[in-house]
Amino acid sequence: MKVDSSLYLNSQNQTREGNANLDKDAFLKILMTQLTNQDPLDPMKDQDFVAQMASFSQLEQMTNMSSGFESFVNQQISQNFLQFSNLIDKEVSYQTREGEEIKELTATVESVKREGNEILLSLNNGQTISAAQVYQIESSMNEEEVV
Template identity: 40%
Template sequence: MTTINSLKMTTGSTTQNQQKSQVDKDLFLKILTTQLRNQDPTQPMEDREFIAQLAQFSTLEQISNMNQAFNQFLVTQQGDISQYSMMINKEVSWINDEKGGQETGVIKGIVRKENQFYYQINDLEIPVENITSAKQFES
């Protein structure tokens, strides 16, 4: 009998993972159906073996789904941060509602709080949407 333990997930891009996952699932099902088709009728596969292989398939499916969801999460997170990180060391202007005027400063970092991004400017955290202009900082 062929064992299913040889099936492994690989890492890589999301598309490659999806294709590999589909190949692993298809391969598993082919192996399982081949085992069932070619088993000796006088010595059928034991229930425990069959259940164990179904559990392995279920585990493979769940791991594949988790991996896909995690990769999508990483792409989203990296996309957001990289979008705003290009502004580090730029001189920006924004309207300060508390002081009632325009202020300028140099972005030194990025902070994410409650799904909103803020630029760290001097000792302040300014929401990214409050920035009205930006230019290359010249020291």
């Protein structure tokens, strides 16, 4: 039987696009394709099959751990944001750098906002600073104002 030479793999233009990272669905598709197309006279050895299933199990566990860790980080960011909201109407002392000089300033927090993973404080002096710049917090309310 003669095979048409245009069907050879090296004669076909093969351009592939796609994701370089395999997820668990892609791994399962590859495994199923391998099992359905294996030579019935020379089936996959048990050890090879077990090794591939162990690899799949590890991939799934790593994927689950990664998504769990991502969820944990997002919860921490939200919790930090809520904690920093307690600074509204508080007087904060913070450091800012202007060239070589480090200045220590004091202002009252008017609002708190989150940009990405960073918490920013808007102050009554018109500045917006990172929460990491704050080194002291005081109540800006006088004792007479307390009801």
